[in-house]
Amino acid sequence: MAGEPQADCLFCKIVAGTVPATVVRETETTVAFRDINPQAPTHVLVIPKAHYPDAASLAAGAPDLAADVLREAGEIAAQEKVDDHGYRIVFNTGTGAGQTVFHTHAHVLGGRGLQWPPG
8 A cells, every 4th residue: 555664665664674774864754864875975865764665656646745755855955965966866766767775765965967868
């Protein structure tokens, strides 16, 4: 069921504290932690504590929570001091787009040039 923790979800386990992560910020509704395979000097994932498999399901099922994730992405950019030079927020949706963990997450990337279009 959407919003409920999933026993087989890596990010639900991070939220529960049973899998370690380098948490850089936490709110009542979100957790932000460093990506274990960073693609930029700043690469932080922002996730909702509630389980939604992708950005579209989060937006449809909990629009206020989707807004929390985006707001926190901006806070992370400021905290990491990449907001002045530019940063990217990326939601991968589906395996064809590179999503490997099916718990909504925003990648906050910055600290280097980010080309367009992305690869």
